[in-house]
Amino acid sequence: xxxxxxxxxxxxxxxxxxxxxxxxxxxxxxxxxxxxxxxxxxxxxxxxxxxxxxxxxxxxxxxxxxxxxxxxxxxxxxxxxxxxxxxxxxxxxxxxxxxxxxxxxxxxxxxxxxxxxxxxxxxxxxxxxxxxxxxxxxxxxxxxxxxxxxxxxxxxxxxxxxxxxxxxxxxxxxxxxxxxxxxxxxxxxxxxxxxxxxxxxxxxxxxxxxxxxxxxxxxxxxxxxxxxxxxxxxxxxxxxxxxxxxxxxxxxxxxxxxxxxxxxxxxxxxxxxxxxxxxxxxxxxxxxxxxxxx
Amino acid sequence: xxxxxxxxxxxxxxxxxxxxxxxxxxxxxxxxxxxxxxxxxxxxxxxxxxxxxxxxxxxxxxxxxxxxxxxxxxxxxxxxxxxxxxxxxxxxxxxxxxxxxxxxxxxxxxxxxxxxxxxxxxxxxxxxxxxxxxxxxxxxxxxxxxxxxxxxxxxxxxxxxxxxxxxxxxxxxxxxxxxxxxxxxxxxxxxxxxxx
Numbered sequence: 001x002x003x004x005x006x007x008x009x010x011x012x013x014x015x016x017x018x019x020x021x022x023x024x025x026x027x028x029x030x031x032x033x034x035x036x037x038x039x040x041x042x043x044x045x046x047x048x049x050x051x052x053x054x055x056x057x058x059x060x061x062x063x064x065x066x067x068x069x070x071x072x073x074x075x076x077x078x079x080x081x082x083x084x085x086x087x088x089x090x091x092x093x094x095x096x097x098x099x100x101x102x103x104x105x106x107x108x109x110x111x112x113x114x115x116x117x118x119x120x121x122x123x124x125x126x127x128x129x130x131x132x133x134x135x136x137x138x139x140x141x142x143x144x145x146x147x148x149x150x151x152x153x154x155x156x157x158x159x160x161x162x163x164x165x166x167x168x169x170x171x172x173x174x175x176x177x178x179x180x181x182x183x184x185x186x187x188x189x190x191x192x193x194x195x196x197x198x199x200x201x202x203x204x205x206x207x208x209x210x211x212x213x214x215x216x217x218x219x220x221x222x223x224x225x226x227x228x229x230x231x232x233x234x235x236x237x238x239x240x241x242x243x244x245x246x247x248x249x250x251x252x253x254x255x256x257x258x259x260x261x262x263x264x265x266x267x268x269x270x271x272x273x274x275x276x277x278x279x280x281x282x283x284x285x286x287x288x289x290x291x292x293x294x
Numbered sequence: 295x296x297x298x299x300x301x302x303x304x305x306x307x308x309x310x311x312x313x314x315x316x317x318x319x320x321x322x323x324x325x326x327x328x329x330x331x332x333x334x335x336x337x338x339x340x341x342x343x344x345x346x347x348x349x350x351x352x353x354x355x356x357x358x359x360x361x362x363x364x365x366x367x368x369x370x371x372x373x374x375x376x377x378x379x380x381x382x383x384x385x386x387x388x389x390x391x392x393x394x395x396x397x398x399x400x401x402x403x404x405x406x407x408x409x410x411x412x413x414x415x416x417x418x419x420x421x422x423x424x425x426x427x428x429x430x431x432x433x434x435x436x437x438x439x440x441x442x443x444x445x446x447x448x449x450x451x452x453x454x455x456x457x458x459x460x461x462x463x464x465x466x467x468x469x470x471x472x473x474x475x476x477x478x479x480x481x482x483x484x485x486x487x488x489x490x
Contacts, residue, residue, distance in 0.1 A: 002412040002446075009409045012306075012428050012467045016340050016373070019304040038348040040304060040341070075400060076342055077429065099406035099429070122407045256303055256349055257325070 005122035007144070013077075013100065013124055014145035014208040017041060017231055021221065021252050022210070024048045024235040027066065028073035034238070037248030041077040041100065043233070044070040049106050049153030050236035050275065053287070059107045061089040064096060071097065079126070084293050085111025094123040100145070101125050105292035106152045106235075115293065118142030128212070130163045130290060132170035133189030136199070137294075139207060140192035146205065148229070149290040150213020153236050155277030157223065159290060160214045164227045167209065174200055213290065216241075216274045218254030218267055225258035242272030296482050299324040299333040301359075303349040305341020305374060309466035313474040319481065327358040335368040335481030338375030340428070340464050343400070346374055347390050356391075363393045368457040368484050370477045376460040377431050384434060394458050395437030402432045402449065402462075414463075416444045416452055420472040425451070425463035432462050457484055 003009075020040030025031045026047060034042045046062040047055065061082050071078045077099035082089035084103055089110070093101055103116050105128050118125040119142035128149035129135035135146050148167060150160030170189070174196055177185060182200060186193040198206055211224035212233035221232045232255050234248075241247040250267040257263045285291070300310040302323035314321035314337070322333060330336070336359075338346075350356050363369050371379040378390045382397035403409070406429055414425045423444075433450035436442060444452035444461070451462040452473075457480065465473040 002410040004408065004410050006411050008426050008467055009411055009428060012426055012464060013406055013409065015306045015309065015467065016342065016428060018306065018308075018341075019302075020342065020345055035344060036348075038345045038352075040345050076344060077406060094407065097405045097407060124406065252345075252349075253352065 010124035010144035011207050014126070017077075017145075017210075018208055019256060020231045021255050022079065022231065022233045023238050023248060024233075025070060025239070028069045030239055030244070031070045031073045033245050034248055035074045035076050037245065038252040039076060039248065040231070041079055042070060042074060043079045043081065043102065043235075044098075045081060048236040048239060049289070050155070050240055051153075052106060053153040061086070061093065061107070064092070067093070067096060067098065081107055082116075083107040084109040085114050085116060087116060090116055090121065094121055098123065103127050103143075105149060105289045109292050115141055118144075126210075128290075128293065129167060131166045131189070132174065133191045134294070135167055135205065135209070136189065136191035136195040139195050139205075143207065145208050145210070147210040147212040147233055150211065150215075151280055151283070152213045152289050154214050154280065154283070155216035155237060155240070155275040156280055157214045157216065157220045158280060160211050160224060161227065163213075163290075164211055164224060164229060168228045171199060171205060175203055215251075216277060218250040218264055218271075221251045222254040222258035222264055225255055231255065236275055240275035246271045247274075295320045296335070296478065296485055297322055297333045298335045298337065298478065298481055299329065300337045300339055301346070301355075301375075303353070303355075304345050305339040306464065306466055307339055309464075310337050310339050310372075310474075313466045313471050314478065316471045317475040317478045319478045327353065327355050330358055330362050333367075334485045335370070335477065336362060337477070338369065338371040338378050339466070340373035340375065343374035343377040343390070346378065350378075350390075359391055360393065363391070363458065366457060366484060366488055368459065368477065368480045369393065370459040372461050372464055372466065373428065373430055376433075376462055379458060379460050380433070382435070394440065394453070394455050394460060396433050396440055396453060396455075397435040398431045398433050400431050401429050403427060403430050405429065412446060414444050414446065414451070416473060417442070419443065419476045420470070423465075423472060424468045424470050425461075425465075426467045427451075427463045430462040433460075
């Protein structure tokens with residue numbers, strides 16, 4: 001007797017990614033560079049977030065040709081993004097055999113009210129969060145992995161730091177609470193009570209939580225690990241840098257050995273310039289990707 | 295107390311430590327090769343085998359891990375760890391540590407959506423063991439001295455050769471610690487033998 005798509009199988013897949021770096025790629029060649037650098041997975045996209053930001057318009061699921069090309073090029077898991085609430089994009093990616101779906105605010109939402117009911121799917125999902133309320137709502141809907149949102153495509157770590165600190169601080173607050181305080185905390189956060197109870201009982205989130213949205217250097221990746229991330233997504237940071245292959249390797253090493261500062265200094269030498277980056281206050285409110293979804 | 299390390303370059307390290315400690319031994323995360331001198335047995339955890347191999351090379355773990363095994367100290371490889379132990383990999387010219395006489399196929403059950411849970415009998419160790427398979431490999435051929443411990447359909451998913459143990463599935467992801475306990479016993483016995 002065997003069971004597909006159980007919580008343990010879906011959440012366990014994310015556990016295997018811990019301590020690793022997941023890189024955005026737009027073709028087979030980039031996917032190979034990522035795999036060679038030691039990425040634990042790749043995210044197949046039509047454009048990296050900074051190009052999505054620059055291009056404007058509606059950002060959708062990638063062309064299946066690109067996703068297939070990437071799936072054929074590497075043996076590590078391949079992830080892909082569906083629009084928030086886009087049931088069919090998610091089903092199409094699942095049917096293609098993508099290993100993990102990202103219901104992502106980087107794409108233009110298809111539904112401004114409802115996220116996907118991720119329990120319905122055999123494929124596991126990763127979702128973005130800015131605080132414990134959002135994290136718990138996504139877990140409640142069946143997300144098997146989380147990533148803090150940050151502000152994608154900016155090369156600016158400040159929002160990723162804000163969101164990781166917020167989630168970690170709220171988890172600590174929750175663990176310190178007595179059980180009779182949790183319902184009110186759930187009400188205030190807009191979080192499902194049972195999910196909070198489970199976090200309190202186990203002393204941690206029930207799923208892996210990576211950092212995303214603004215990682216541009218090896219030191220940024222190590223910073224997020226130090227703040228409690230289980231691993232790191234790097235979007236535009238790698239392939240918008242001067243020398244993607246050495247940049248990718250350096251980010252992987254800094255993530256593995258995030259407390260070895262001599263090593264981070266060594267791997268950061270001579271890898272070229274990081275992506276330029278954007279100051280958050282210059283982004284118009286309607287252009288902020290982190291505010292998509294709820 | 296018996297000390298068992300978990301290679302901590304990438305993957306499900308924390309879960310193995312929890313399982314080791316629940317089985318009555320001390321668990322240590324191994325990030326530098328010098329730490330191998332302090333432990334009596336080692337677990338190669340699940341994760342991405344290509345990523346782990348790259349980090350093994352990068353930090354000069356390769357010969358140190360082989361020597362650890364050749365000294366007679368037990369090693370248990372789960373999922374990616376099983377791939378690292380094999381001396382042959384289907385479709386690849388080179389294997390990794392090559393400590394076990396067996397050939398393995400990577401992602402042999404398919405992609406993530408084919409990942410599954412099943413109840414298994416692990417010969418002489420556990421009946422109805424809850425086994426979690428995630429993009430799992432399996433063993434396609436074994437040498438004469440390798441003992442097959444469990445199968446799914448006809449695929450070999452757990453095996454033992456002397457002081458080496460391996461499984462395609464993830465005993466660390468459940469609260470069923472029988473397989474880890476068996477490994478802890480292997481390590482305790484080898485520790486006594488190596489001491490005498």
